Amino acid sequence: MLDRAYLRQNFEEIKVRLANRVDPGVLEEFAETDSKRRAAVTEIQALQERRNELSALVAKARRGGEDALDIVRDARNVHAEIHEREASVNALDEAMDSVLSRIPNTPHATVPHGTDDSANLEVGRWGDRPEFSFRPKPHWDLGVDLGIVDFERAAKLAGSRFAVYVGAGAKLERALMNFMLDRHTREHGYAEILPPFVANSKCLYGTGQLPKFADDLFKLEGTDYWLVPTAEVPLTNLYAGETLSADDLPILLTGFTPCFRSEAGSYGRDVRGVIRQHQFQKVELVRIVTPEESYDALERLTLDAEDILQSLGLPYRKVLLSSGDMGFSAAKTYDLEVWLPGLDEFKEISSCSNFEAFQARRTGIRYRRSPGRKGKAEFVHTLNGSGLAIGRTWLAIIENYQQADGGVLLPDVLQPYLRAERIAPGGSLV
RNA sequence: GGAGGAAUGGCCGAGUGGUUGAAGGCGGCGGUCUUGAAAACCGCAAGGCCCGCAAGGGUCUCGGGGGUUCGAAUCCCUCUUCCUCCGCCA
Numbered sequence: 001m002l003d004r005a006y007l008r009q010n011f012e013e014i015k016v017r018l019a020n021r022v023d024p025g026v027l028e029e030f031a032e033t034d035s036k037r038r039a040a041v042t043e044i045q046a047l048q049e050r051r052n053e054l055s056a057l058v059a060k061a062r063r064g065g066e067d068a069l070d071i072v073r074d075a076r077n078v079h080a081e082i083h084e085r086e087a088s089v090n091a092l093d094e095a096m097d098s099v100l101s102r103i104p105n106t107p108h109a110t111v112p113h114g115t116d117d118s119a120n121l122e123v124g125r126w127g128d129r130p131e132f133s134f135r136p137k138p139h140w141d142l143g144v145d146l147g148i149v150d151f152e153r154a155a156k157l158a159g160s161r162f163a164v165y166v167g168a169g170a171k172l173e174r175a176l177m178n179f180m181l182d183r184h185t186r187e188h189g190y191a192e193i194l195p196p197f198v199a200n201s202k203c204l205y206g207t208g209q210l211p212k213f214a215d216d217l218f219k220l221e222g223t224d225y226w227l228v229p230t231a232e233v234p235l236t237n238l239y240a241g242e243t244l245s246a247d248d249l250p251i252l253l254t255g256f257t258p259c260f261r262s263e264a265g266s267y268g269r270d271v272r273g274v275i276r277q278h279q280f281q282k283v284e285l286v287r288i289v290t291p292e293e294s295y296d297a298l299e300r301l302t303l304d305a306e307d308i309l310q311s312l313g314l315p316y317r318k319v320l321l322s323s324g325d326m327g328f329s330a331a332k333t334y335d336l337e338v339w340l341p342g343l344d345e346f347k348e349i350s351s352c353s354n355f356e357a358f359q360a361r362r363t364g365i366r367y368r369r370s371p372g373r374k375g376k377a378e379f380v381h382t383l384n385g386s387g388l389a390i391g392r393t394w395l396a397i398i399e400n401y402q403q404a405d406g407g408v409l410l411p412d413v414l415q416p417y418l419r420a421e422r423i424a425p426g427g428s429l430v
Numbered sequence: 431g432g433a434g435g436a437a438u439g440g441c442c443g444a445g446u447g448g449u450u451g452a453a454g455g456c457g458g459c460g461g462u463c464u465u466g467a468a469a470a471c472c473g474c475a476a477g478g479c480c481c482g483c484a485a486g487g488g489u490c491u492c493g494g495g496g497g498u499u500c501g502a503a504u505c506c507c508u509c510u511u512c513c514u515c516c517g518c519c520a
Contacts, residue, residue: 041480045489052489055501059448068500075500243440368440377477 001100001361008034017106020115020324030099037092044085051078101211105358107323108295108332114322120335121322126306127315129339134404138342139395140273142402143169147427149274160271161263161278163391168423172397172410173281175417176390177256180283180308184387188304190254190285195234197257198225203237206363208329208355215264218278227260231284232384239288240363243377249367250297251288254387256281273395275347280391287383288365291357294381295332298354302334305350305387312411314396315339317346331356334385338392342399349392352385398423 007014007030015027054075061068107113112121130136143149148169154162165173184190201224204210209217209229218227228234235253244251259282270276285304289297302318309316321333330353337346357379360366366377401409408423415421420429 038480041489045480048489051500055448058500062448072500079500245440 001358002103002106003357003361004034004096004100007100007103014106017323018104020113021104021107021326022102026099026102030103033092033095033099037089037096040085040089040092044082044089047078047082047085051075051082054078098211101205101362104328105331105355107326108354108356110320111326111332112320112322113324115324117322117325119322120325121320122317123320123334124318125316126310126318127313127339129315130341130400132341132402132404136341136399136402138273139340139399142342142398142406142408143273143395145406146398146408146423146425148172148398148423158278161276163274163277166427168418168420168427168429169394171418171429172414172423173390173394175414176393176397177281177283178417179311179414180387180390181254181256183308183311184254184283184285184304188252188254188307190252190304193231193235193238193253193255195228195231195238195255195257197228199228199233199237200224201226203233203240203363206240207233207236207359208327208362209233212328216262218260218262228257229261230259230386231255231257231282232286235284235286236288236359236365236382236384237363239365242365244288244365244367244380246290246367246369249288249290249380250293251286253286253288254283255286256283258282274391275395277391280389282389282391283387285352285385285387288380289383290367291378291381294354294356294383297381297383298332298334298352301383301385302336302350302352305336305352305385308388308393309336309338309349311413312393312397314393314400316349327351327353329353329355329358331358336388338396340396340399342402347392347396349396350386350388352383354381354383356381358382 002014011027011031015024018027054071057071058068058075061071112119114120137145140149140151144151146168148166150164150166151162154164157164181192185192198220201210204217204226217229220226234257235255238253239251258279260279261277263276263278266276274280285301287297287301306316306318316336316338319335319337321330321335326333333351333353335348336350336352338349340347359382360379365380365382367380368377397411397414398408401411403409403422406425410418410420410422418429422430424430
């Protein structure tokens with residue numbers, strides 16, 4: 001969330017910056033709630049001051065051997081009045097939290113203004129699209145023909161939008177997981193984390209999925225557990241509520257999890273293949289840094305994701321999202337879109353964002369510049385990005401490396417993991 | 431799942447109803463001494479919120495929430511987490 005005082009003091013400016021991102025009514029609700037709350041707090045604090053004075057008088061009188069019954073009577077009245085007003089102060093506090101949690105992050109100055117993806121800016125392109133002497137198949141045909149993915153049997157287990165990976169398909173998924181984690185830990189300096197695949201409400205609130213996007217999540221009935229929609233949730237919340245020292249930063253974390261998304265409201269979109277699933281696997285990158293280095297960190301984190309695409313020889317483009325297309329919590333986002341020859345389009349495979357202090361405020365991650373207790377604790381900046389979505393990498397590989405005979409070549413870097421050079425037309429690794 | 435115990439500031443640890451926002455120690459910061467460092471000694475140090483241009487004032491905070499009381503770190507209820515024992519279990 002945004003800082004309450006900062007929002008109050010820069011209200012008109014922030015209103016302009018959030019133009020395409022929030023209903024103006026929500027900002028008016030903030031201003032109104034804020035002034036109501038402050039008036040109520042001021043009142044109740046004056047009453048508390050009166051109560052404390054009277055209590056001190058009672059203590060003094062008792063020490064002098066008097067009973068001070070009249071003072072006690074006054075104090076009792078003040079106590080009752082405080083009690084009465086407490087409820088409305090609490091309600092205003094909650095209203096304040098509620099309205100603040102519905103206000104998205106302010107876009108960075110370098111973010112293009114716009115209402116949707118049409119204002120996005122392509123900032124880079126890498127790799128040559130493969131040329132085929134035949135018409136390249138989409139992965140759903142290719143994968144099913146090879147027998148390495150099975151949608152019909154997956155439907156028996158869990159329904160639509162699930163996949164069962166079989167044989168070389170399963171091994172390819174596992175190889176990608178290992179390759180990505182190895183690369184990020186060995187070459188890019190990330191620490192590997194294997195977190196729980198469920199998280200509680202507080203964590204999802206902290207990273208911004210709740211309260212607004214509960215419909216996108218799976219919740220475990222009768223519990224406060226949610227299936228994680230991304231490893232961003234556990235990795236960022238790892239340090240929730242902690243005050244770190246400057247020496248601890250930057251913190252670089254990578255982790256593999258399955259990601260579970262209800263995909264409510266996406267009926268009819270990307271229904272074929274493994275583009276949009278209720279469960280997909282992903283290796284995530286998280287950086288926790290000081291405010292002054294967060295934009296440099298965004299560039300580096302994005303390059304870490306790009307390195308995976310380049311190592312795998314997958315052509316892609318890099319897109320700077322417009323203010324209208326960015327996620328709720330982000331201040332700046334790059335999307336990496338991989339080329340899919342079977343589908344004949346670029347498709348998002350990684351989304352790398354700087355959240356500035358937005359998530360740090362919600363999760364309570366602070367740090368101290370100078371050691372010890374001297375020096376105020378400040379909020380850190382958090383960033384994350386996919387490094388990469390494994391399911392989409394899987395399909396990008398089979399579509400880009402497909403051969404005329406129906407087989408698939410394997411990128412060099414994966415061959416040691418799979419101990420094979422290609423997937424033969426029958427689906428076996430050879 | 432059952433039975434007990436615990437939770438205090440950066441860390442350890444006192445504190446069972448009235449200047450205790452909190453002794454003491456460690457750690458931190460500043461200083462004296464020293465060529466420098468160490469040691470020793472002296473001193474300084476919590477955060478949130480509200481009012482205020484400011485100086486400053488007020489209020490809340492001893493795991494979270496609620497209650498008793500004129501007054502709660504201290505008494506009661508509840509939740510969470512951790513520890514010990516029992517049961518179950520990959």
